[in-house]
Amino acid sequence: RGLDHSLGFEIMDFRDLNDGVSQMESHINLTQASIDLRNGPLMKVVLYQLPDGDRLLMVIHHLVVDGISWRILSNDIAQGYQQYTQGRPLRFSLKTDSFKHWSEQLRDYSRSEALLEEKVYWQAIESTPANTLPRDADVPSQQENNCFGVTQTVTISLSKETTEGLLTQSNHAFNTEINDLLLTALARTMTQWHGSSKTSIILEGHGREPLHDLNITRTVGWFTSIFPIVLELPDKEDTGNQIKHIKELLRKIPNKGMGYGVLRYLTPEADKTDLSFQNNPTICFNYLGQFAEESEGFFQFAEESSGEAIGPKAAFLYDLDINCLVIHHKLEIYLRYNKHYYQHETIEKIGTNFKQQLKEIIHYCMQIKETHITPSDIDYDGLNIDELDEVLNSL
Numbered sequence: 044r045g046l047d048h049s050l051g052f053e054i055m056d057f058r059d060l061n062d063g064v065s066q067m068e069s070h071i072n073l074t075q076a077s078i079d080l081r082n083g084p085l086m087k088v089v090l091y092q093l094p095d096g097d098r099l100l101m102v103i104h105h106l107v108v109d110g111i112s113w114r115i116l117s118n119d120i121a122q123g124y125q126q127y128t129q130g131r132p133l134r135f136s137l138k139t140d141s142f143k144h145w146s147e148q149l150r151d152y153s154r155s156e157a158l159l160e161e162k163v164y165w166q167a168i169e170s171t172p173a174n175t176l177p178r179d180a181d182v183p184s185q186q187e188n189n190c191f192g193v194t195q196t197v198t199i200s201l202s203k204e205t206t207e208g209l210l211t212q213s214n215h216a217f218n219t220e221i222n223d224l225l226l227t228a229l230a231r232t233m234t235q236w237h238g239s240s241k242t243s244i245i246l247e248g249h250g251r252e253p254l255h256d257l258n259i260t261r262t263v264g265w266f267t268s269i270f271p272i273v274l275e276l277p278d279k280e281d282t283g284n285q286i287k288h289i290k291e292l293l294r295k296i297p298n299k300g301m302g303y304g305v306l307r308y309l310t311p312e313a314d315k316t317d318l319s320f321q322n323n324p325t326i327c328f329n330y331l332g333q334f335a336e337e338s339e340g341f342f343q344f345a346e347e348s349s350g351e352a353i354g355p356k357a358a359f360l361y362d363l364d365i366n367c368l369v370i371h372h373k374l375e376i377y378l379r380y381n382k383h384y385y386q387h388e389t390i391e392k393i394g395t396n397f398k399q400q401l402k403e404i405i406h407y408c409m410q411i412k413e414t415h416i417t418p419s420d421i422d423y424d425g426l427n428i429d430e431l432d433e434v435l436n437s438l
Contacts, residue, residue, distance in 0.1 A: 051087035053242060058092050064347060069092045071100055071350035078104050098345050105265060105352075110331050111249055112263040117342070124341050140257045142264035148255050153309035161297045162318060165306065171273045173243040173324045176362050177236065192355030195382045199394040201401070203376040208405045209374060210333070215285070216408035217415050222330050223290040224408070225367060228401035229328060230274040236393060242274045243322065245361065247329035252301045270303035271322050272296065282407045286352045287417045287428050294419035328362045331368035345371065363390070 055070060057063030074087055085104040090097055101116075108116075152158055201209070213224060226246075233242040250268035251259055259266070275289045307320050334344070339387050364379040376397065380390045418426050418434075426434065 047249055050085060051084045053089045054092065055089060056092045059092050063093050063405040067093065067098065067348060068350070071348070074100065074102055075350040075352055075355065078102060080104060080106065097337075098347065099342070100349065102349075102352075107265060108263060109249070109265045111251065111266070114334075115261055117155075120130045121341050126336060136261060137252050139259050142259075142262055143266070145257055145259055145262065145266075146252065148257060149305060150309055153305045154311065154314065158302050158305060158310070159304045159314060161306065162315065164295070164297050165303055165318060168271050168273060169319055169322045171241065171243060171322065173271075173322050174233075174237055174239060174241070174326075176325055178362070179386050179389055181352070189381055190355065191353045191357045193357050193381055193383055194359050194379050195387065197378045197387065197394045199376040199378070199391045199398045202400065203372045205402055205405060206369060206372060206374045208409055209401070210369065213405050213408040215414055216411035217286050217290060217417065218420055219286065223286065223293060224404050225330055225401065226274060226293065226328070227286050228397055228404055229278050229290040229365070231285065231400045232393060232397040233277055233326070235396065240276045241276075242326070243324040244272060244274060245324050245327040246270060246272050246300060247327065248300050250301055252298050260367050268299070268301045268304055269327075270296075270300035272300075273325055275322070276376075282404060283411075283415065284428075286404065286408070287415070291417055291419055291428060325362035327364045329366050331366060331367040363393075 053074075055067065057066050060066055070089070070091075074089055078085060078087065085107050087100075087102045088437065089100040089102075091100065119135050123134065126133050155235055209221065209224065214220065217223075227242070230242055234240055246269075247267045248270075250266035252268075272292070274289065275292065277284055280283075359379075359381060362381065362384060366377045366379075368375055376394060378390050378394050416431070417428060418424075418431050421431075
């Protein structure tokens with residue numbers, strides 16, 4: 044809105060109240076709910092003063108900020124605070140290309156030959172029927188409105204030691220990324236739940252893939268890409284083979300899924316008549332990455348809740364929404380579900396199974412000393428996993 048638009052900033056002094064924390068939490072929810080998408084501001088900051096120290100709340104509408112943007116902002120705030128306390132002038136790193144410029148380039152990309160070549164891949168995904176998750180039969184379904192007001196969340200945590208193994212000691216075995224192992228564990232969990240070797244899910248990515256010569260490394264905005272994939276476990280049930288198959292499946296996603304949303308919402312209808320966009324999986328998965336314990340020694344995550352960030356009437360688009368992130372050096376797994384469709388015990392059992400599958404995968408990978416490569420690791424498209432293994436075993 045420009046520099047003349049006022050910033051929402053408050054100072055709330057609860058130092059003399061016996062129930063200061065509860066008063067703060069009530070005010071936090073009011074602040075979350077007060078964001079006005081039409082008139083702004085889309086960012087509000089509140090400094091809460093409590094007997095044991097201050098809490099700084101920053102609320103920004105999700106339409107204009109994503110997980111990477113939060114890191115950019117928090118690093119800048121820490122840098123500025125350090126400069127201020129040292130009596131130095133405030134100087135921040137230079138900005139990168141604007142969200143406006145990126146969106147203009149995205150519209151040009153929506154008509155490009157490179158993007159239209161992805162249609163074959165997305166056609167194959169669309170032709171795979173989405174799984175219908177087995178809802179609890181004894182849970183009444185009279186309220187078919189699937190909104191956040193009727194959802195609950197189950198939280199599962201890995202220990203610091205197991206999380207450290209996931210982050211630093213597991214990926215060497217098959218040259219994997221964190222998502223490869225998380226989604227292998229999810230595929231195994233879902234197969235045990237619904238009985239099929241295939242599980243259709245919605246996957247979220249950061250969406251900041253290279254586009255022309257743009258630099259958006261320090262650009263604040265919502266770039267998130269959201270796209271369907273089909274997790275398929277191989278006939279061979281050994282853990283190593285499963286990891287390799289899920290890894291290769293993810294590597295085959297063109298441009299890390301960024302093109303799906305562009306095709307669906309920006310590409311002219313005449314260029315996508317062969318795509319139906321009818322595959323609507325009921326599971327969404329997102330790994331948000333690692334959130335540092337503190338920035339430059341000045342800030343750390345508060346133990347209190349940051350409140351309800353989504354209104355109760357907002358549509359809940361999935362049966363199961365799974366978010367994972369590393370915070371306080373532990374992997375936290377959040378499973379949000381509609382309480383009219385599932386019992387708490389059902390989702391808790393799924394979360395516990397997912398944790399167990401992941402622990403087994405981490406342990407398995409940590410026992411492997413040498414690195415096993417897969418077709419995506421070499422610059423040759425002519426071999427599948429089994430053929431590459433046969434070649435390597437013959438050497």
